[in-house]
Amino acid sequence: MTRRPSRPRRSGRPTGGQPGGKSAGRRDAGRRSAGRRSAGRLRIIGGDYRRRLLPVLDSPGLRPTPDRVRETLFNWLAAALPGARVLDLFAGTGALGLEALSRGANDATFVERDARVAGQLGENLATLGAVERGRVITADATAFLAGPPTPCSLVFLDPPFRQGLAEPCCAALEAGWLAEDAFIYLECEADLTPAVPATWRLHREVRAGDSHGRLYRRDSSPQDDAC
Numbered sequence: 001m002t003r004r005p006s007r008p009r010r011s012g013r014p015t016g017g018q019p020g021g022k023s024a025g026r027r028d029a030g031r032r033s034a035g036r037r038s039a040g041r042l043r044i045i046g047g048d049y050r051r052r053l054l055p056v057l058d059s060p061g062l063r064p065t066p067d068r069v070r071e072t073l074f075n076w077l078a079a080a081l082p083g084a085r086v087l088d089l090f091a092g093t094g095a096l097g098l099e100a101l102s103r104g105a106n107d108a109t110f111v112e113r114d115a116r117v118a119g120q121l122g123e124n125l126a127t128l129g130a131v132e133r134g135r136v137i138t139a140d141a142t143a144f145l146a147g148p149p150t151p152c153s154l155v156f157l158d159p160p161f162r163q164g165l166a167e168p169c170c171a172a173l174e175a176g177w178l179a180e181d182a183f184i185y186l187e188c189e190a191d192l193t194p195a196v197p198a199t200w201r202l203h204r205e206v207r208a209g210d211s212h213g214r215l216y217r218r219d220s221s222p223q224d225d226a227c
Contacts, residue, residue, distance in 0.1 A: 042093050042124075045070055047102030054124040056093050057117055065095050065187075069208045073185060074099055076204050076215055080154060080183055081105055087152040087177065089141045089159075089169065094121045094134075096156040096185070101130055105154070110136045111144050145169060149176030158187040166194040174199065178218050187213040 041053045045067055073096075074081070081100060086108035088097030097108040112118040118138040125134040137144060142165065155173060159165035166188045173184065174197045183203070188194060190212045200216040207213070 042095055042098075043067065044099060044102050046074060046099065047104065049098070049102035049128050049130075052102075052128065054093075054098075054127060055120065057120050059114065059117055066208060069206060069213065070095065070099055072206050073213065073215065074103060077154070077183060078103070084154045085150070085152045085179075087111070087155045089144075089155065089157050091121060091136075091156075092117060092158075094124065094136075096158075097134070098124065098128070098130075100154060100156075101128075101133055105133075107133045107135070109150075109152075110134065111139055111141050112136065113138065113140050141165075142169065142172070145172035145175070145177065151179045151182075152177060153179045153182050155182060155184045157184060161189045166192065167196075170194065170196045170200075173197075180218065182218045184216045184218065185213060186216065187211055 040056045042056050044050055044052045044054070077100075082104040084100060084105040086097055086100045086105045088094060088100075088108060088110045091097060091110035091112040094110050094112075097105075097110050101108050110118070110121055112121060115138050118136050122131075122136045125131050125136065141159070155178065157166070157169055157173070159169055166186065170184075170186065178184070184200060186194070186196070188211070190207060190210050192212070196216060199218050201219050202214060203217045204215045205213060
């Protein structure tokens with residue numbers, strides 16, 4: 001997913017979300033009255049669920065990561081996906097985690113603070129017949145990371161822009177959430193170069209509009225510098 005500061009919806013992230021959550025925390029009465037109305041569709045672009053269309057809620061700024069970015073990212077990850085254990089933080093539509101399940105990941109945990117958005121994600125898992133492989137947790141992502149960890153081989157981390165969440169979440173992942181050679185995809189605002197743990201090596205990167213995606217590979221031999 002792509003998250004933007006407070007601007008008209010352009011790419012795929014809730015704008016102005018409260019800390020630890022992907023969806024915007026402040027909605028006026030008109031937005032609340034939208035209920036569960038669908039605003040569009042998420043298209044799975046590869047794997048077992050290829051070309052499946054799933055509803056996306058009418059929630060401020062909530063749209064899937066552009067197909068081009070997802071296609072590039074999952075080409076990079078092709079060899080790592082079969083059997084992967086995935087953690088999708090600030091999940092939103094779950095576009096990245098669902099794509100990973102479609103392409104052979106063993107299981108995925110989706111963490112999303114907004115209950116309506118999390119509910120739709122759960123329904124989409126059911127539509128795909130993937131409820132046994134996907135788990136949706138309605139929770140603040142930072143609070144979730146403070147809980148008991150389960151090592152994951154692939155993590156998607158896309159916190160709200162301009163809220164200072166990228167670096168704390170990166171650090172929190174090192175408290176047992178990452179397998180020894182895990183991949184971590186971090187997406188943040190283009191003008192931010194976050195400090196990441198010394199065990200992370202920059203593997204690939206992609207820019208799209210005002211966002212910058214970086215794919216890291218965890219290395220068991222830390223160095224003194226951070227990317």
